Amino acid sequence: MENSDNQLIELILAGDRPAFDRVFIKYYKNLYSYALKLINDRDSAEEVVQNVFCRIWEKKHQLKIDGYLKSFLYRSVHNECLNYIKHKKVRSSFQTHYNSKPEHIESDLSKELSAMELKKQLFMAINELPEDCASVFQMSRFEQLKYYEIAEQLNISIKAVEYQMGKALKILRLKLMDFLPAFLIYLTQTL
Amino acid sequence: MNKTNTHIKDDLLVKYLLKEASPAEQLQVEKWMEADKSNLSYFNAFKLIIETSQLNPDNAVNESEALSRLHQRMQKESGNSKGKNLFSVSSFIRIAAAILIVGTIIWFTYPLLYNNAKLVAVQTNGGVLQQTLPDGSTVRLNKNSFISYPGKFAGNIRSVQLKGEAFFEVKSDKEQPFVIKVNDISVKVVGTSFNIKSRNNQTVVIVKSGIVEVTKDNEHIKLHAGEKVQVHPGMTGLLKETSKGRLYDYYFSNELVCDGTPLSELMEILNEKFEVNIIITRPSLKELPLTTVFHDESLDQILKVIAATFNINVEYQGKQILLK
Numbered sequence: 001m002e003n004s005d006n007q008l009i010e011l012i013l014a015g016d017r018p019a020f021d022r023v024f025i026k027y028y029k030n031l032y033s034y035a036l037k038l039i040n041d042r043d044s045a046e047e048v049v050q051n052v053f054c055r056i057w058e059k060k061h062q063l064k065i066d067g068y069l070k071s072f073l074y075r076s077v078h079n080e081c082l083n084y085i086k087h088k089k090v091r092s093s094f095q096t097h098y099n100s101k102p103e104h105i106e107s108d109l110s111k112e113l114s115a116m117e118l119k120k121q122l123f124m125a126i127n128e129l130p131e132d133c134a135s136v137f138q139m140s141r142f143e144q145l146k147y148y149e150i151a152e153q154l155n156i157s158i159k160a161v162e163y164q165m166g167k168a169l170k171i172l173r174l175k176l177m178d179f180l181p182a183f184l185i186y187l188t189q190t191l
Numbered sequence: 192m193n194k195t196n197t198h199i200k201d202d203l204l205v206k207y208l209l210k211e212a213s214p215a216e217q218l219q220v221e222k223w224m225e226a227d228k229s230n231l232s233y234f235n236a237f238k239l240i241i242e243t244s245q246l247n248p249d250n251a252v253n254e255s256e257a258l259s260r261l262h263q264r265m266q267k268e269s270g271n272s273k274g275k276n277l278f279s280v281s282s283f284i285r286i287a288a289a290i291l292i293v294g295t296i297i298w299f300t301y302p303l304l305y306n307n308a309k310l311v312a313v314q315t316n317g318g319v320l321q322q323t324l325p326d327g328s329t330v331r332l333n334k335n336s337f338i339s340y341p342g343k344f345a346g347n348i349r350s351v352q353l354k355g356e357a358f359f360e361v362k363s364d365k366e367q368p369f370v371i372k373v374n375d376i377s378v379k380v381v382g383t384s385f386n387i388k389s390r391n392n393q394t395v396v397i398v399k400s401g402i403v404e405v406t407k408d409n410e411h412i413k414l415h416a417g418e419k420v421q422v423h424p425g426m427t428g429l430l431k432e433t434s435k436g437r438l439y440d441y442y443f444s445n446e447l448v449c450d451g452t453p454l455s456e457l458m459e460i461l462n463e464k465f466e467v468n469i470i471i472t473r474p475s476l477k478e479l480p481l482t483t484v485f486h487d488e489s490l491d492q493i494l495k496v497i498a499a500t501f502n503i504n505v506e507y508q509g510k511q512i513l514l515k
Contacts, residue, residue, distance in 0.1 A: 025254045
């Protein structure tokens with residue numbers, strides 16, 4: 001699979017449009033879901049993924065044949081989402097949402113806020129995982145693949161998959177420390 | 192030592208959460224959780240991360256439709272900002288080649304330019320060439336074409352002779368109209384952009400912007416943007432037509448913009464562009480309208496798209512390509 005990604009990149013580097021289309025078809029659903037997770041708006045999520053692919057075609061000569069196409073795509077979509085959040089609607093739509101419901105029960109709102117914050121921080125942290133770790137984590141959590149499937153596709157042992165997942169969670173937990181305790185208290189309260 | 196222990200624990204916890212652990216391992220994790228409250232909150236942190244990071248792909252998402260929306264957008268954008276493509280590698284080579292050709296021509300024509308009463312003549316063979324005329328107008332000369340003009344435009348008109356194909360962007364000057372003689376017609380403009388193609392005694396003038404006046408014998412016709420006229424030898428009268436799409440400037444824009452363009456028109460251009468001989472064998476195919484944009488696709492890729500769009504067969508027979 002990673003090999004065929006490399007072949008696709010080679011074709012794209014040579015200006016092959018069908019190969020570019022194949023990459024889009026292959027990853028669109030997951031990238032779109034990823035964007036949707038971060039920006040909660042279907043049209044904008046699609047636009048974000050489009051932006052990424054337009055830029056890839058424009059700057060195709062900068063593509064690297066390193067076996068990390070998927071991670072690269074997720075990372076690109078992630079950064080594009082952040083740009084989107086920074087520049088556009090989300091902030092203002094959240095504000096109108098907030099302003100239009102002044103009697104919104106406060107605890108609900110703070111729950112919503114901390115869940116949003118956690119999600120944002122988590123995806124930020126996933127985005128910063130080391131490449132090998134990120135590939136395994138993405139395949140497990142974004143594509144819901146079983147360990148043996150990940151091992152097969154990446155041509156590594158199941159043990160290595162276990163190790164990368166453990167490492168990923170360890171890193172993520174450490175990075176999210178500041179956001180976790182409050183949330184865990186909330187969890188124990190509701191349970 | 193301690194470090195390895197924590198590592199094993201992390202791996203195992205994740206396995207447990209993802210339901211990849213064996214029954215024995217499950218038991219091990221559950222015992223560990225019960226042993227200490229801090230273990231449980233450590234576990235819960237993992238659980239929260241695992242749950243929050245799960246993507247639920249939306250099965251209602253249709254990739255092919257999304258792809259066609261992407262295509263539409265890319266077409267629109269490349270139409271708006273052709274400039275961006277200028278910096279792609281292949282264009283860079285083309286530009287470099289063009290500069291080389293221009294340099295060579297200037298080298299040889301410099302004495303002529305210097306003595307501006309004399310005529311400047313430029314002939315292209317294999318490549319496309321952009322040339323700036325003494326009044327600042329530009330000409331893009333397609334391959335196998337010829338143009339001549341005075342070193343300095345004097346008198347009432349700016350007079351140019353053309354053989355072959357060229358795209359003109361003429362600097363506006365109402366006092367001194369720009370007149371191109373091609374075959375037995377003359378094309379008069381004030382300031383505009385348009386393409387003239389004359390091959391095998393047949394001349395086609397297509398206007399991109401502004402107004403162009405075409406004269407043959409004593410007949411005049413005025414063409415506006417998006418209009419064209421075709422002149423065949425022995426033909427009487429001039430007939431205005433609308434040009435569909437934008438195929439005429441392929442040789443420097445590297446784009447083939449089809450907009451309801453009949454298949455036969457596109458094939459004529461492909462024959463020129465790729466120097467092949469494509470023949471449409473079934474007459475009913477000739478008028479099939481095509482709407483799409485090709486950029487730097489190869490001939491094979493373009494023919495594949497056409498074959499798929501109209502469900503026709505492409506056969507390669509020696510030097511000929513047959514569409515059936």
